[in-house]
Amino acid sequence: EDKVVQSPLSLVVHEGDTVTLNCSYEVTNFRSLLWYKQEKKAPTFLFMLTSSGIEKKSGRLSSILDKKELSSILNITATQTGDSAIYLCAVAFYGGATNKLIFGTGTLLAVQP
Amino acid sequence: EPEVTQTPSHQVTQMGQEVILRCVPISNHLYFYWYRQILGQKVEFLVSFYNNEISEKSEIFDDQFSVERPDGSNFTLKIRSTKLEDSAMYFCASSVPGSANEKLFFGSGTQLSVL
Numbered sequence: 001e002d003k004v005v006q007s008p009l010s011l012v013v014h015e016g017d018t019v020t021l022n023c024s025y026e027v028t029n030f031r032s033l034l035w036y037k038q039e040k041k042a043p044t045f046l047f048m049l050t051s052s053g054i055e056k057k058s059g060r061l062s063s064i065l066d067k068k069e070l071s072s073i074l075n076i077t078a079t080q081t082g083d084s085a086i087y088l089c090a091v092a093f094y095g096g097a098t099n100k101l102i103f104g105t106g107t108l109l110a111v112q113p
Numbered sequence: 114e115p116e117v118t119q120t121p122s123h124q125v126t127q128m129g130q131e132v133i134l135r136c137v138p139i140s141n142h143l144y145f146y147w148y149r150q151i152l153g154q155k156v157e158f159l160v161s162f163y164n165n166e167i168s169e170k171s172e173i174f175d176d177q178f179s180v181e182r183p184d185g186s187n188f189t190l191k192i193r194s195t196k197l198e199d200s201a202m203y204f205c206a207s208s209v210p211g212s213a214n215e216k217l218f219f220g221s222g223t224q225l226s227v228l
Contacts, residue, residue: 032215042117042204042221043156048213088156092215098161098168099144099208099215105155 002027006089006104014112017079021107023089024071031092033065033072034101038086046074046087079111115139117220119205125226126195134190134223136205144214145188146206147180149173150222156204162188195227 007022025033032050036043047056049065049072056063063074076083086108090101118137126132138145147159161168162180170178179191188207192199202224206217 034216036219041202042219045216045218048216090156098146098163099217100146100158100161100169100171101156101215101217102158103156 002091002093002102004089004091004102004104006087006107008107009105010108010110012110012112013079015080017111018075018077019079019109021074021076021087021089021109022071023074023104024069025089025091025102026070027091027093027102029094030067030070031094034090034092035063035072035074036088036090038088038106039084043088076109079109081111081113084109084111117205117207117218119203119220119223121223122221123224123226125228128197128227129194132192132195132225134192134203134205134225136188136190136220137186138188138205138207139218140186141209142207142218143210144168144208145180145182146208146217147190148204148206148219149201150204151201159190159203192225195225197227200225200227 004025034048035046047063052067060077065072086106088106089104120135145162150156158171160170160174177193181189202222204222205220208214208217
């Protein structure tokens, strides 16, 4: 069965800290891994990773994929209270008729002032 | 920036009633999806829709569920006879054609409460 596992389930940090969120997957015919941020309601897209070892960066956020270890990390440096959210990892795979994503349970990040 | 819009944001219904959740995907997108998230649980795939037909559906998407694209802009999810366990946040999503079509854009969701 295809699955996506995230850790930790939750995390509390102080502003200015650096955090690392983990995602591991077991899927057949892996295509890509995506990170989303979920504040209140809609998941909003952060990164899509398809190639191993190539870091993607957006401001204080960065992410990298390790296809050998079947995992990815999402780093947030100099955290701010606005980073408080649930961070979702999802995997897309080849073979289905469509582009459905399988999601992990998410990591709840709380950044305290 | 274009976005996926969903209405209503909240829907309360009685068990056994029909509900229709509405979505307007991003205009140049060709793939459409419904996902749901039961409180405290994972976001789960329900159905995908492309070229005016269902591409794939999950086990959750039984005969009580249907989707439709009644015109060039709307995409709807109908639950014919709601059950208590249908209570969840329902997300509509869309994606572009082409090589990055697994990058889904999500709407803000409809919180469905079945009483």
